[in-house]
Amino acid sequence: METELKPIEWKNHKLVLLDQTRLPNEMVYEEFETAESIWDAIKVMKVRGAPAIGVTAAYGLYLGIRDATENSFEDFWKELKKVSDFLASSRPTAVNLFWALERMEKTAIANNHLDVSELKNVLLKEAIKIHKEDEITNRKIGENALTLLHDGIGILTHCNAGALATTKYGTATAPMYLAKEKGWNFKVYADETRPRLQGSALTALELQLAGIDVTIITDNMAATVMSQRKVNAVIVGADRIAANGDVANKIGTLGLSILANYYNIPFYVAAPTSTIDMKTKTGKDIPIEERDPEEVINRFGQYTALKNSKVYNPAFDVTPHENVTAIITEKGIIREPYEKNLKDLFEESKIG
Numbered sequence: 001m002e003t004e005l006k007p008i009e010w011k012n013h014k015l016v017l018l019d020q021t022r023l024p025n026e027m028v029y030e031e032f033e034t035a036e037s038i039w040d041a042i043k044v045m046k047v048r049g050a051p052a053i054g055v056t057a058a059y060g061l062y063l064g065i066r067d068a069t070e071n072s073f074e075d076f077w078k079e080l081k082k083v084s085d086f087l088a089s090s091r092p093t094a095v096n097l098f099w100a101l102e103r104m105e106k107t108a109i110a111n112n113h114l115d116v117s118e119l120k121n122v123l124l125k126e127a128i129k130i131h132k133e134d135e136i137t138n139r140k141i142g143e144n145a146l147t148l149l150h151d152g153i154g155i156l157t158h159c160n161a162g163a164l165a166t167t168k169y170g171t172a173t174a175p176m177y178l179a180k181e182k183g184w185n186f187k188v189y190a191d192e193t194r195p196r197l198q199g200s201a202l203t204a205l206e207l208q209l210a211g212i213d214v215t216i217i218t219d220n221m222a223a224t225v226m227s228q229r230k231v232n233a234v235i236v237g238a239d240r241i242a243a244n245g246d247v248a249n250k251i252g253t254l255g256l257s258i259l260a261n262y263y264n265i266p267f268y269v270a271a272p273t274s275t276i277d278m279k280t281k282t283g284k285d286i287p288i289e290e291r292d293p294e295e296v297i298n299r300f301g302q303y304t305a306l307k308n309s310k311v312y313n314p315a316f317d318v319t320p321h322e323n324v325t326a327i328i329t330e331k332g333i334i335r336e337p338y339e340k341n342l343k344d345l346f347e348e349s350k351i352g
């Protein structure tokens with residue numbers, strides 16, 4: 001098995017995605033050339049994780065307008081907006097999807113004086129820029145996060161906020177890759193993350209391939225490892241952070257934050273500023289995706305409950321900002337009062 005996983009690649013004028021639904025057993029790379037197939041890849045989670053969805057959607061938008069025949073900007077814009085709105089309907093929670101599409105739209109508007117063919121090239125360049133920036137951003141998140149950690153630490157993480165959820169390093173896992181580079185001795189506990197098992201199938205896989213000491217636990221074992229003092233910090237990613245610091249992330253994150261607070265363990269959220277949605281006031285305003293009940297009751301083609309069972313399957317939950325020790329971004333570490341400090345960060349960094 002290859003040791004460096006490449007979740008997203010732009011190659012020979014096509015988008016190549018590592019099909020994450022087949023991990024950890026098979027490494028299958030699939031090529032994409034249409035917005036429709038990319039919409040489907042996001043929906044069925046061949047590609048998943050907030051930053052990775054954003055990067056994929058940016059390429060998807062380019063692929064959706066690449067063969068457009070419109071000559072005037074006005075007609076081209078109508079087509080572009082149609083493709084953008086379509087891609088935006090693939091998944092509702094991770095704000096990076098909307099952030100990347102908006103950035104592509106703004107790029108089109110800023111270059112509306114160009115020939116449509118030149119404009120298409122500018123849009124491809126912007127998608128590639130979004131892709132490349134993600135790697136740099138994650139490394140910076142890792143460097144900032146490392147200042148809060150120490151050699152010998154035990155870290156618990158949930159879902160996959162790893163390299164597979166981004167383009168490299170991940171967000172929650174970025175300090176782990178950097179700690180490994182520094183030769184630190186540390187242990188990671190990866191929650192299995194029911195129902196789709198991103199923790200065991202993806203996080204444990206990528207950390208193991210990187211030679212990082214990772215132990216899988218089922219979600220209901222988190223309290224035990226915390227009570228046994230095996231964990232000194234919890235680090236998770238985020239799908240959307242509201243302006244007041246409330247964090248939407250993979251279902252189960254809220255429970256972990258409550259446990260971490262009970263056991264006095266710092267609870268960190270590692271995310272790029274593109275995951276912070278200043279237009280969403282609080283966690284209550286974040287749309288939470290509900291997924292197919294089959295994810296809960298059908299495991300690997302076998303029912304584990306009666307087929308007609310009633311099932312509730314929210315894919316994300318919201319952790320109130322009171323439970324978050326710090327939000328680690330590429331631009332710095334943010335603490336309470338989140339509303340003020342996030343506002344200052346956006347104003348000082350001139351984001352948005």
Ligand SMILES: CSC[C@@H](O)[C@@H](O)C(=O)COP(=O)(O)O
Pocket residue numbers: 048049050051094158159160161162165166170171172198236237238239249250251315
């Ligand atoms: C850096 S990825 C952050 C989040 O997107 C991640 O923690 C998560 O919840 C992923 O959910 P998924 O449903 O697998 O897309």
